[in-house]
Amino acid sequence: MEWRQEQLALLNEVSSMIKSGEDFNKVQSSATKIITDLLNSEAGSLLLLDSESGELYFKVAVGEKGDTIKTIRLQKGQGISGSIAESGQPEIINDVQSDNRFFSGGDRKSNFVTKNMVCVPVKVANKIVGVLQVINKKSGAFTQEDLEMLSALSRQIVVAIKLNLIDMQKAATESAVELMSAEAGSFLMLDDSTGELYFQVALGEKGDVVRTVRLKKGQGLGAAVAESGIAEVINDVQNDPRFFSGVDKKSSFVTKNMLCVPIKNEDTVLGVLQVLNKKDGQFTADDLEIAIKFSSVLSVAIAS
Numbered sequence: 001m002e003w004r005q006e007q008l009a010l011l012n013e014v015s016s017m018i019k020s021g022e023d024f025n026k027v028q029s030s031a032t033k034i035i036t037d038l039l040n041s042e043a044g045s046l047l048l049l050d051s052e053s054g055e056l057y058f059k060v061a062v063g064e065k066g067d068t069i070k071t072i073r074l075q076k077g078q079g080i081s082g083s084i085a086e087s088g089q090p091e092i093i094n095d096v097q098s099d100n101r102f103f104s105g106g107d108r109k110s111n112f113v114t115k116n117m118v119c120v121p122v123k124v125a126n127k128i129v130g131v132l133q134v135i136n137k138k139s140g141a142f143t144q145e146d147l148e149m150l151s152a153l154s155r156q157i158v159v160a161i162k163l164n165l166i167d168m169q170k171a172a173t174e175s176a177v178e179l180m181s182a183e184a185g186s187f188l189m190l191d192d193s194t195g196e197l198y199f200q201v202a203l204g205e206k207g208d209v210v211r212t213v214r215l216k217k218g219q220g221l222g223a224a225v226a227e228s229g230i231a232e233v234i235n236d237v238q239n240d241p242r243f244f245s246g247v248d249k250k251s252s253f254v255t256k257n258m259l260c261v262p263i264k265n266e267d268t269v270l271g272v273l274q275v276l277n278k279k280d281g282q283f284t285a286d287d288l289e290i291a292i293k294f295s296s297v298l299s300v301a302i303a304s
Helices: 002-019 024-038 079-087 105-110 144-160 165-179 220-228 246-251 285-303
Strands: 041-049 056-062 091-093 117-124 127-137 182-190 197-203 232-234 258-265 268-278
Touching: 024 041, 024 056, 024 127, 024 144, 041 079, 056 079, 056 127, 079 091, 079 117, 079 127, 091 144, 117 144, 117 165, 127 144, 144 165, 165 182, 165 197, 165 268, 165 285, 182 220, 197 220, 197 268, 220 232, 220 258, 220 268, 232 285, 258 285, 268 285
Parallel strands: none
Antiparallel strands: 041 056, 041 127, 091 117, 117 127, 182 197, 182 268, 232 258, 258 268
């Protein structure tokens, strides 16, 4: 699918910049520009939510009038972006000027004319942290495919938002699970004092139960990968002698296949990223490559 290739291109760009130590502001700007270009549009912006005031502020504004736009703050619920931040629902608005939610102050201040827009919430662990919008498609109107692409790409940009540590870890794990079309995922940290692995992040229906489990040194596939430092695809988990069934029993979940990647700081293993149960078949070498890229993001998230 074409949008999957676009996701991979953006992920490559973002993960490379993060791994190379680029400033997070630069990563956000570059990622927003890439998204705007991918959707063949005149402008794009990343707005973040001020948790104290409820206002949206322009963290990134790409386009000719970007510097002016960045001076604007939107009151809670103000404008189409404010509406999206409250509803949590992505939208295509192909006649912005006729939408009664439209806040024209931005256009007046910047001498820009907003004609159409695709706008999606940016979420971490189902919590809305901002809005990503792309404005004025250069040829025609925005389509459902554009909306789906932007929603998917918003998962990649969220790893470049320097949130608190656990939110960064959740964002990267969520992105990996969604991009690989999997049922669940987890990020396990290594306890240096005991050698055990504990679930820092556990996504999926049974996440709360899974987070209560600790894996002893050498116990299960995650521990095996933590010890070897080598990423693995395991497409028949139940028949792998290293598999620890205790987590499945406790959570009433059935693990069928798995990607397991060590999280490293140079040569030191800090934890493990697991992606479980691909929805459409088995995990591939391409999926493993994607997981390894996310492991780089998680490594930065631990060190932040």
